[in-house]
Amino acid sequence: GEDVEQSLFLSVREGDSSVINCTYTDSSSTYLYWYKQEPGAGLQLLTYIFSNMDMKQDQRLTVLLNKKDKHLSLRIADTQTGDSAIYFCAEILNTDKLIFGTGTRLQVFP
């Protein structure tokens, strides 16, 4: 199967941490990605993780991968109002197809 699922909404207070979760079904995925989409714009790659890693940190972003449970998460430390956007996880299959999740809308309030 090629399903990638995410919760639709997340609301956090400015300065708190945000955790966006994603589950995928295809165990052959080699890379998993997080993209950010700001209003009226295309998608921008935030970070990625190779499937043989379980954690990757990139400044305020931490990606955790639980390959056994096929669960991916993105933690944003010290969330700012500029982080308000839709976040998509995506997996790449052997066919080079990129399969996107449904997207999580992150709302940051002061």
Add this chain to the structure above:
Amino acid sequence: NAGVTQTPKFQVLKTGQSMTLQCAQDMNHEYMSWYRQDPGMGLRLIHYSVGAGITDQGEVPNGYNVSRSTTEDFPLRLLSAAPSQTSVYFCASNKAGRGTDTQYFGPGTRLTVL
């Protein structure tokens, strides 16, 4: 570099009309894709191309045609527009192959079919 450009930004069509959504990239990328974005459904792959002269179907190809006569351009044609094709369309490009290569997205075309 202009990156990935799409025209038009907005379009309204009547049912049955045809039109072409344009996509161009100036990064000499071999791999180009068209997605549609619908609320609550994420992005779904319509068609993709791994190089000039080569195209293949994605998840939701019905009602759409593509061609890739040059590396730079990857137009998407709607043959006979239907209300179910109301969506936001994104074109993307990247160098061929899997892995960490970033996929660059255009700004999108918002299409409404009445």
